[in-house]
Amino acid sequence: MGVVPEDGDERLTAEDLGGPLGERATLVHFSSAFCAPCRATRRVLGEVAGMVDGVRHVEVDAEARLELVRRLRVTGTPTVLVLDARGAIVRRARGLPRRADVIAALGAAV
Template identity: 75%
Template sequence: MAAEGGAPVRGQDDDRRAAAPAPRLDAADLGAELGARATLVQFSSAFCAPCRATRRVLGEVAGMVPGVVHIEIDAEDRLRLVRALGVLKTPTVLVLDADGRVVRRAVGQPRKADVIAALGEAV
């Protein structure tokens, strides 16, 4: 999964600043319990065809990897969270570690292999 955001661009004065800490989410933010090892958070919308395919892929991966859960959030129902996280398109997928820190972020329908690789950073 291709990461968005991340480290400052090289060659700018930002090199001396520490990168902003990754957002941390908890069960109250997400409306569901985090996975023991990692959590796949999917922001979806009702008429999004790629969201349905993403739901299937993330559900399959969560079923394969012990301690990983998939949480799907309807973006329209959780606008405050969507705005706080800067979600602009659906599907947007966040990979959280066991402490709820965002370790990866991607927009669009992911491939199963990419999701599994991204989980390597979280577990």
């Protein structure tokens, strides 16, 4: 997983995600039904969100949310966005994440 810093201009809201943002940060995971690495990504992000207070994991079905996929320029699954408490995108990564990389990326958000 290559983690890329974002400029923080793009923000997501609870309405965009279909639920509340995390108190400190949100891990947004774009997935699709036939994506094998997406299942492992779900597990890793769920574990990290469970370990860090105030962090929420939200999975978005890329096929069902094409308008959001296009708006955010998501080109494949799994894609993970790390949001700060205000919903600003601070990191973006594509591919199966390693737990240590997710935890490090959260450091930029909290």
